[in-house]
Amino acid sequence: MGADRDGGTRRRPRRAVAFAACGVVLLAGCASMPDSGDLSGVDSTPGQDTLVQVFAVPPPEDATPTQLVQGFLEALTSDDPNYEMASQYLTEDAAKAWRPKAGTTVLADGPDAFEVSKQRGPEETGETTFALSGTKVATVDEQQSYAPAEGGYEALLHLSRDPKTKQWRIDKLPQGVVMGQGDFERNYTAVNKYFFASNGVTGSSRQPAAVADPVYVRERVDPMTQMVRSLLKGPTSLLRPVVRTAFPTGTALAKGVTTLMPDEQNKLTVPLNDKAARVGLNKCTEMAAQLLFTLRSLSPSIEEVALESGDRQLCSLTEGPEAAAARGVTEQAEHLYFIDEEHRLVRMAAQEGSRTPEAVPGALGEGQTQLRAAAVSRDEQMGAGVSRDGKQLFVGSLVSGGSLGEPVLRSAGKSEGDRLTTPSWDAQHNLWIADRNPDDPRLLLLENGAGKPLEVRTPGLDGRIESVRVAADGVRIALVVAKGDTSSLYIGRIEREAKPGEDRPIVSVMELRSATPGLEEVTTVSWAGDSRLVVVGREPNGVQTLRYVQADGSTPEGPAPAALTGVKAIAATENDQVPLVAYSEDGIVRLHSGGQWQKVVTDGTAPVYPG
Template sequence: MPDSGGVEPVDASPQEPQVQVFAVPPQKGAGPSEIVEGFLEALTSDDPHFSTARKYLTKEAAAAWDPERSTTVLADGPNTDSTRTRTDPDGGGYVYALSGRMIAKVDAQHAYVSEQRSYAAAVHLVRQGGDEWRIDVPPDGIVLGQSDFERLYLPVDKYYFASSSSSDGEPQSAAPMVADPVYVRKRIDPVTQAVRSLLDGPTNWLRQVVTSPFPSGTELKKGTKSLSPDDQNRLVVPLNERANGVEPDRCAKMAAQLFFTLQDLTPAGIEQVELRRADGGKLCALDADQAEASAPNRSLSGADYQYFIDDKHRLVRMPKNDDEVEPVPGPLGNGERQLRSAAVSRAEDRAAGVSNDGRSLHVGSLLSDESLEKTQVRSRAKQENDRLSKPSWDGRGDLWVADRDPENHRLLWLSQGGGKPVEVKVAGLEDARINAVRVSADGVRVALLVEKDGKTELKIGRVERQGTSEDPEVSVVELTPGAPQMEEVAAMAWAGGSRLVVAGKEAGGVQQLQYVQSDGSVVQGSTLPALTGVTDIAASEDERLPLVARSEEDGIVRLPPGANWKPVVKGGTSPVYPG
């Protein structure tokens, strides 16, 4: 610290609040352990192409090593186990053992895949050019600790269209947009990385249920190195020849995909996306209003009301920013049928309610006093808590509910909220029971609370639809962990395109509320204010609207953005937003 001299102003960019890490090349004469440690530290740098990390490798290994192949994320490493360091019997080299507790891997598609297991790998060193040690067998891809991963990588939602298609294979105008979460390097031109990832197509997990209007083989124009918005927040994206002949309507959908993918990647957002042909000519341009028209389910207008079941077992509602509670219009709010849980359609024109004994499911209007319709869903479970779960509407207008009967637990689907219930095939559950179901707004993913051996976990599945309108087949496949860090999950709700809010606890911990991505990764800085005994929670895709929860101690409470939990009513259950 200087103890004399003047004070001078220093310019600091508000967009670079974190310390950047610069890789250091190997020192002349460095020993094997210094080479290994230096290489691992270089992997945590902001070096765009890992050119410094390659300097720790032999020439042959540097040419063959592919850091984009995968990123392994460790909770407590990577550690170099010095007790296992040994002289290589094949020729005077060294083998260093890397170890740690693996929590996930980011694959070549930038998809985060939760993978909880121990990690072990070997790094081999030889002498190169006389006395210099270099690594000739590096680990596959990149290996990082969790804190470095969170510092270096940024979650991004790519957007595609749900695969309901017209006869010519083009997405229908009403097809919802689906968020496909990936991770890109935070400081290495994330806009260009996100565009390239979008053009490469959806991740393998989502590929079967989404489509993209970009013609096959579309890439950025050759020679394009970096994309950035101009001073008016307009982004120009030059494409190769494969996109030259697209029609205006199709081009608008392509631009909408880019618009929503990039919206949160710049401090001021994107005002317009312009696509250009390989010769520089304009294909189309899209602003915010036009993007919303191309993807109506992406609108941020939010729900008009929040809903819950009051102490008289009626469905009631609250305005967005008001604590005034009133019964909903129609049969679900007049006390004609006592309810224990409910779900409101995304158009807020209908609602489904489970009877107070949990045996039956009813559907009624929220716009008129039409008679309540009793569906064909019945539970025969002996205990009330083993009967029907809270229902859930998807973005297509279909209704989902779980029957928790120990003798016949099943997941049911009702087309447009009525007709004969279809039993949904759920792959990979074995003897587990579904206790809660929430379907995403796009209708292609479902969040399930699954109970097995006395523990309840969050699972995310892909919804696949086959068959005909007369004989539909609905299945949920490829279940993945939604909150692998939590030992017990009590409640969850969708809170965005690929985000959920979860109430649960880690092993040996207390219950906490936090946001998680549908791929199982935790949203950084996502832990919410504490709330005791959360049994149910509701969230909107619009982040400006408050969370609503039911606490055993405080009843129905709300959490406005940037505030703390605020009690609404002591008596009440089953808080819901439309969906």
């Protein structure tokens, strides 16, 4: 399930539909159906081939209540596009009222179901109730947005027997669907849809920044058409306040369009309704760029998108959508940076090659001010360094002869651990950093890396910020937040609001959401894709782990990074062609995709790529 397919495993070729046991078609789990008693649960199927298509079966003639509930729960895990087979387990009124696409609840295992005991049996009363239970792992809402969840799940299914046909059917049930984690992973895939940053946020090329909005779609239920419909409906609630879409309000697929498929030249034609009929060429190009960004995260082979409305072609985009917007970092990182044994900022080629570091041009590489951490602007023209004791922040240009000047920020924290964090540059040349002083903890922003620091509002923050990493899109930020004995990764959106009568904006980080519910102690983090991060942390059993996570807290497709012990810092870029770098007990080490960790230098700390 990887939304960042540019940095993870590509989609494998689709196989033919498979048919197996459990009758004529393959049923999820292939569980037997007892005719009485409690259900042991619809077991999730983690070992099943993710490309095998699964069909549901209609309710058996004269099915018992237990068989009916079992069959219904299994039908929820099938590849039936509109859950028509699952609806056959419901009464006519219940089927009309049920909205299966209202959301998905994901449980650690398949839902357990047991019949609620009554003084009189169902054969006497003509009705019965089953209780569903389980442990929640996540939810996917109606916008297809994933969110980690915890706690218990409880719901009721009420059944009644038709007095004429004597057939049992479900007449009351919760909205949405429920399934185990294994079935969820088989049924759904994560894909990014793309919008443009609003409020003037641009990429490093000064074009509008393309922002990835990860959603989950059903993998074998025409995912391409699902993604186009999802894009036309607009962004999810988390990003809606900070992004815009080029599609006019009310734009949808033209009436009668049910499936979208590229032709033999990998060109996709998208017929739209009349809401898009009057768009100009520039607006249409932006619309096509959104579609290309979105669909290439699902199917990288698509080469062209053509938009139509009525009998008229609006525009066609064959060149890279980067002509309309900046996705991620437009310039590939030239150098890897770190602090050497003399506490200077040094650099070396980002790709495989020379392993001999050189001091960066300018004062940060001269060693007169000893450093413990640093950050380099995305264009590699400016650097920021935190003094060795963590008290001061210096900013200087990376050119020969450049002076450092006075510190732009000071912390009054009494110990090194209570002072400044490693800074982070955004694509607009602004510098972000947190002061961990317990008496005055703050998240700060220095516009263009200079001037009076602007205090960033963080409503809802519960804990102290230990690490700050701003995404290349400029509208999302990753914060490692410590509270008590735990430290967790949170992702929030960056909002900028004009302040009446003043030139400087009000900047806030809103709706912070946990992205690593399975880790007790997050040590370090770095963005590693449009919506993917690489995280180092400790699991509840005390074992340190490296893993990729999506910005929504889900786990992407593809293998985790190769194991490495004693990791203290991690560095990645949004470009998966650039190796992952870490500072561990072996010094600075590097990992190319599909390879093993290799030592770069023994004496070095705090590695960073531009950003």
